Amino acid sequence: MPHPLRTAALAAASLALTAGAGRAQGLDASINAGFENATGWYVNLIFANLPGTEVPWIVGWLVIAALVFSLYFGFVQFRWVGHAVRLVRGDYSDPNDAGEVSHFQALATALSGTVGLGNIAGVAVAIGIGGPGATFWMVLAGLLGMATKFTECTLGVKYRNEYPDGRVSGGPMYYLTKGFEERGLRGGTALAVGFSIFTLLGAVGGGNMFQVNQAHQQIAGVVGDYPGWITGVIFASLVGVVIIGGLKSIARVTEKVVPFMGIFYVTAALVIILANIDQVGAAFGQIIEGAFTGLGVAGGMVGALIQGFRRAAFSNEAGIGSAAIAHSAVRTKEPITEGFVALLEPFIDTVVICTMTALVIIISGQLVTDPETGLFLIEDGQIVTQTGAEGVALTSDAFATAFPWFPVLLAVAVVLFAFSTMLSWSYYGLKAWTFLLGEGQGKELVFKAIFCLFVVIGAAASLDPVIAFSDAALFSMAIFNVIGLYFLMPVVKRELARYAEKLRRGEIRKYG
């Protein structure tokens, strides 16, 4: 384990002991302080501004990458989107391959890992700080991110490992090593190792602590406030039962309920939007105007832009590399087909679902404006809300204006989303862990135990340091992944040209 995390864990554990078991809130505060001290420097490093600007360099890194891929592949995300839909529908699937992983299944599983708190809490955070205008930049980042996802998922399938027993395993660590070797480039292994280390951090950060933290806030919002470490211990036990105990049934039930929760969430948002269809025009007006003026939010236009880009990347994970792991199991003769399918992911996740959340928050009038100036009231860098809520609670309050019972249902959804995302990331983390250290039951058990420990820490820490650390860890994965993508993008370009040619000559058979 990298140094800062171990420090955090030890600090939290020792502080917890000295705090005394009887003082539950004191325990939370101790974990929180220890956590913030241990991770602050790292967060500052990742989110350091570009010299002379207020733009964190890492956000620029991702957006420029998405822009480069969009231009390099001639806006593949718009030109091939129809073909992507036909692939998902199974029009090009060979019936003799029935029983193998279909494009639809790979997409659905990958989506279930990304649709979740990013869409519910992340959007609320972005709007709470950056104002409605953040939505505009979020959508733009989502549209550009489609090209990034196309690139990484094509490579994920092309360079995946197929083991003699039939298991399939892919992801950035494999295309960084095998792809670089094939092209005669050096440094692939170093990139893969770097990626894997930060995947471990991302797994315990955004894939674990952020999730359980938000789940705790939801449960506390319904049943009343209580110490976070209690939620942490319960979640850690459940996650432990699944990933250490091998009790697959819990995982299976959760992962199968989650898609329905997603559909329900989108339906509820649609109902609210349609019921207030007369206000949608004004909401879009706020989104567009806020995008370029900020409407008084901290940092103005740049503040809105940064929040939008940050939350988009956190929500759809384009460029992070995690999706390439999930998509790589599909059965296809053409790796590029999974790239096409994967580009739908940021579209569904960010452009559609995040925008819906944003519209509901704006329409519900949760954000307080100054009646004299028309600008938002700001307190501590946050827009003042009707109920003083932030994060997922803001989304919850917004939905409650239409459906008073919604917070309870959203709490259930958030808890399930959180749980399934944690299981997803425990899988990604484990893949990185075994890539670094090799397979073996003992080694895998160590990772799983560490993962469970961080569930408790994540539940006890307060929102801000957890979000900051989660973002920092996730974005760090993108440093290594995107460098690799730049070097390997000619491979994807060749695949694209070859596939387009085959399609033109009618060599790609249509079955449906």
Add this chain to the structure above:
Amino acid sequence: MPGPFIVGYDGSPAATRALEFAVTQAAAAGLGIVLVHVLEWSPYSFLSREELEERHMRRKEELARAEVAVLAPAMDRMKDRGVAITPVIRYGHSAEILSDCARDEAASQIIVGRDGAGGLSARIFGSTAATLVQIAPVPCTIVP
């Protein structure tokens, strides 16, 4: 010459009765049989990450098991009856696959058994026999 019979077979007593009936008829008519075993599968079902990773491996296992445990014993029992039987294993929805096979083989009819349960689950989910009656491209024989 009329096409072969398509027989849906899953190793159950009802399917065994259907096969028995089909073999008798086919022997009399001098026709072949295509013995179809369908593994229920939807490309739109939801799989977890581990299931995705292991899917190709599991599919191989499922095919091998279907071959050894279901089709091979049936072929063995019928080998002296003078009817050419072609075994087929396919993934998908039973009634649809049987209809597809009938079309592909230019079959003269489809023969399936029914378990006679007709309980609540059959009412809700529909039975293979009932669906076949609705969608089959060739005549169907349902063996009780």
